[in-house]
Amino acid sequence: MAYLIHLAILFxxxxxxxxxxxxxxxxTGLLSITHAAFYxxxxxxTAILLTKTGAGFFTSLILGIFITIAVSFLxxxxxxxxxxxxxxxGTLGFNTIVFAIFLNWQNLTRGPLGIPGISRPKLFGINFDxxxxxxxxxxxxxxxxxxxxRFIVNSSFGRVLKAIREDETAxxxxxxxxxxxxxxxxxxxxxxxxxxxxxxxxxxxxxxPSGFQLMESVFILAIIILGGLANLRxxxxxxxxxxxxxxxxxxxxxxxxxxxxxxxxIYGVILxxxxxxxxxxxxxxxKL
Amino acid sequence: xxxxxxxxLNSVIAGAIYTLVALGFNLIYGTAKFSNxxxxxxxxxxxxxxxxxxxxLNLNVYIAIILGVTLAGLVGWASNKFIxxxxxxxxxxxMILFIASLGVMTALQAIIAMxxxxxxxxLSQDIGTQKLFKIFGGVITQTQVIILSSTIFIIxxxxxxxxxxxxxxxxxxxxxDEEAAQxxxxxxxxxxxxxxxIGSAIAGLxxxxxxxxxxxxxxxxxxxxxKGMVTSIIGGAGNIYGGILGGFLxxxxxxxxxxxxxxxxxxxxxxxxxxxxxxxxxxxxxxx
Numbered sequence: 381m382a383y384l385i386h387l388a389i390l391f392x393x394x395x396x397x398x399x400x401x402x403x404x405x406x407x408t409g410l411l412s413i414t415h416a417a418f419y420x421x422x423x424x425x426t427a428i429l430l431t432k433t434g435a436g437f438f439t440s441l442i443l444g445i446f447i448t449i450a451v452s453f454l455x456x457x458x459x460x461x462x463x464x465x466x467x468x469x470g471t472l473g474f475n476t477i478v479f480a481i482f483l484n485w486q487n488l489t490r491g492p493l494g495i496p497g498i499s500r501p502k503l504f505g506i507n508f509d510x511x512x513x514x515x516x517x518x519x520x521x522x523x524x525x526x527x528x529x530r531f532i533v534n535s536s537f538g539r540v541l542k543a544i545r546e547d548e549t550a551x552x553x554x555x556x557x558x559x560x561x562x563x564x565x566x567x568x569x570x571x572x573x574x575x576x577x578x579x580x581x582x583x584x585x586x587x588x589p590s591g592f593q594l595m596e597s598v599f600i601l602a603i604i605i606l607g608g609l610a611n612l613r614x615x616x617x618x619x620x621x622x623x624x625x626x627x628x629x630x631x632x633x634x635x636x637x638x639x640x641x642x643x644x645x646i647y648g649v650i651l652x653x654x655x656x657x658x659x660x661x662x663x664x665x666x667k668l
Numbered sequence: 669x670x671x672x673x674x675x676x677l678n679s680v681i682a683g684a685i686y687t688l689v690a691l692g693f694n695l696i697y698g699t700a701k702f703s704n705x706x707x708x709x710x711x712x713x714x715x716x717x718x719x720x721x722x723x724x725l726n727l728n729v730y731i732a733i734i735l736g737v738t739l740a741g742l743v744g745w746a747s748n749k750f751i752x753x754x755x756x757x758x759x760x761x762x763m764i765l766f767i768a769s770l771g772v773m774t775a776l777q778a779i780i781a782m783x784x785x786x787x788x789x790x791l792s793q794d795i796g797t798q799k800l801f802k803i804f805g806g807v808i809t810q811t812q813v814i815i816l817s818s819t820i821f822i823i824x825x826x827x828x829x830x831x832x833x834x835x836x837x838x839x840x841x842x843x844x845d846e847e848a849a850q851x852x853x854x855x856x857x858x859x860x861x862x863x864x865x866i867g868s869a870i871a872g873l874x875x876x877x878x879x880x881x882x883x884x885x886x887x888x889x890x891x892x893x894x895k896g897m898v899t900s901i902i903g904g905a906g907n908i909y910g911g912i913l914g915g916f917l918x919x920x921x922x923x924x925x926x927x928x929x930x931x932x933x934x935x936x937x938x939x940x941x942x943x944x945x946x947x948x949x950x951x952x953x954x955x956x
Contacts, residue, residue: 411763413770461947464762465703469897470946473939476894480936594890598774605767637786641778648775652751655768659760668763 385511389583391623392518393576396525398603398615400572405601406609406666407533408565409545414455414471415600417478418570420592421448422577424482427495427587437501437508441578445571452570456563475594482589494588498581508582518579525572530612532568541565542610545666595644602647605654608664617662622647673806675923681812681881683919684819688874689896690903690911691826692867696744697900698843698908699863700756702765706747706772707871708893709780712886714740714872715879716780718791729793733876740872741865747772748864753857773889781886791879811880818877822870823912829866830908839863871896894935898942904951917941 401415425444429435435443455474462470482489489495500508501517508514532538543551544558552558581587599622607618625646629639660667693707714736721732751768792798792811799810830836838859841849850856874892878884899918903910918938925937 411766458943458947465766466901466946468766469703469901470943472894473898473942477936477939480933484930484932595774598770601767601770638782641782644778645775645782648771648773648778651771651774652768655755655760655764655771656751659764668761668767 382511385515387623387627389511389515389518391619392515392522393580393583394600394603394623395616395619396522396576396579397573397600398607398619399525399529399612400569400576401600402604402609402612402615403529403532403541403565403572404569405604406611406614406664407538407545408541408562409666410459410562410566411468412459412471412566412569413468413594413597413601414475414478415569415573416592416594416596417475418448418452418573419577419580419596419600420478420482420587420589421451422574423581423587423592424489424495424577425574426578426581427498428488430498430582431495437499437578437582438503441575444574444578448570448574449567452567453563456566459566460559460562471597472594475597479589479593482592489589492589494586496586498585498587500582500585514583518583521575521579525575526612526616528572532565533610533612537561537564545610598651599647602651604661605664606650606661608661609668610666611663614661614663670805671927673804675927676920677803677806677808677812679920679923680916681808681815681919682923683916684815685874685878685892685915686895686899686918687912687915688819688822688877689871689892690899690915691822691908692870692874693893693896694900694903694908694911695826695839695863695867695870699839699846699860700748700752700765701846702752702762702769703897704752705766705769705893706776707744707868707896708891709773709776709889710740710744710868711871711875711878711892712780712884712889713743713776713875715791715875715884715888716784717872718876718879719784719789719884722791722793733873736876737869737872740875741869743776744868744871745861745865748861752864753861757857773893777886777889780889784886786886788883788885789879790883791876792881792883809881811877815877815881818873822873826870826908835859835862891935895938898938901942902945 397415397419401412404410404412422444425447426437426440429440429443430437459467459470483491485491500514502508506513508517533541540551540556540561544561548558603618603622604615605618606621607616608614626639626643629642634642654661689708689711693704696704696707717736717739718732721727721735722729751772752765755765755768801808801810801813830839838849838854841852841854842856842859846856871892875884875888878888895918899914900911901914902917903912903914918941921941922934922938926934929937
């Protein structure tokens with residue numbers, strides 16, 4: 381049971397990540413492969429504030445959001461100059477730079493050693509040390525993100541995003557400043573990812589750079605491509621499937637490091653097979 | 669040993685490797701018209717094939733190198749034949765090809781790590797007893813001389829192939845306009861298949877050379893892919909000679925920057941360079 385709760389928390393965090401990435405990739409049609417960078421910024425902000433200062437979880441969450449807004453604003457402006465492959469390569473590059481910062485800014489992040497001893501949130505006397513209580517917190521965030529996403533995609537703002545995805549020139553001709561729309565949604569998506577990072581850091585109580593590598597971004601991308609782009613339930617299905625899948629490997633009984641690699645193989649093969657046979661994923665409404 | 673001549677030599681050697689990777693990447697980009705993210709991991713396959721053949725099967729080094737290069741070429745050819753070609757026939761978008769190659773990369777890298785462990789390995793058989801040469805006050809190893817000469821050999825060979833043969837003419841025609849090339853009777857699918865073989869074989873050679881110079885690890889492919897991609901974008905995507913200029917430029921920037929800044933920041937610096945180029949000169953040094 382304890383293990384099921386653990387899996388459910390991981391599922392909630394990945395579903396939040398997937399939903400936020402879906403706003404950029406699925407609804408706006410920008411293939412961003414850098415979500416782990418913002419996820420990491422949130423996680424590290426929480427980790428550093430909670431271990432080095434006396435700040436609480438929710439303070440760190442808000443500070444993480446502000447840092448992410450600033451960073452994603454700058455990155456979004458740079459990225460807005462690129463199209464197609466170049467956009468994706470630019471995002472890959474940003475992920476690499478952020479990973480290098482986590483790894484090498486040793487005074488702040490302790491580099492490869494990581495930061496242990498992060499405490500769990502406390503709010504109104506509720507203590508989240510119990511995993512079940514934490515799961516409820518994670519699910520509250522998940523539901524919140526779901527409704528925020530639903531609100532965004534059903535609003536007139538969301539319709540412009542879909543129009544940008546279908547034909548950016550056409551919507552620009554109608555007088556919409558597409559740069560502004562792309563930037564806003566990129567920032568919103570990054571902020572949600574940072575929130576997921578804060579949750580992750582305080583749940584696991586430990587962060588190190590390896591969790592925020594490029595491969596993590598690929599994993600989040602796999603979640604939404606498998607689940608289905610531009611569908612609100614898609615990332616939930618994708619996250620459910622891809623967090624449970626490794627557990628099947630555990631039952632088969634591979635040694636730990638082989639199982640970790642086996643997981644990567646499966647993610648890779650899933651991506652290839654989906655592209656070949658079902659590019660819209662399980663319930664996707666947008667075909668790449 | 670002066671620092672400046674040594675830095676210049678190191679830059680040239682690094683530049684030669686990046687050029688090799690970028691040459692193949694560019695060839696494939698020019699004909700198949702997508703960024704093949706699996707290109708780097710194919711270099712790693714070359715390196716690991718030679719490692720297996722020489723250290724486990726005790727094969728002659730030269731035979732092992734030929735087999736390693738061929739294997740890398742075949743893997744590239746097969747990835748096109750069974751994944752990218754069917755997708756292109758279906759008129760799949762660029763994004764689909766891009767994500768499919770991301771899947772191929774993820775899976776192959778993990779397979780290598782499963783077979784050979786994640787540890788760093790060297791191909792060199794006479795560690796510490798290599799012949800050293802002194803040029804302009806800098807030191808260069810025998811392996812590095814081989815790296816430089818094979819790069820020059822490959823560049824010259826590729827130039828001959830592209831500009832003096834019927835095959836080269838066909839490749840350049842597909843580069844300009846695939847449909848028109850098809851109409852005048854060029855079997856474009858066959859030519860692109862061959863281009864995948866040649867480009868991947870060159871990447872395999874780069875992987876093997878790195879294995880002899882420093883060493884191989886499963887994640888080396890990602891690093892090489894980044895450098896190769898940045899190289900080809902800086903040089904002008906799809907432009908073969910631009911790749912040479914870009915490769916050496918990156919070699920110099922990288923090696924001279926770590927003279928002043930700590931070496932761990934290498935990757936971040938290269939990506940900064942890419943972003944600067946993408947903003948100010950998105951078509952690369954040589955405008956096409």
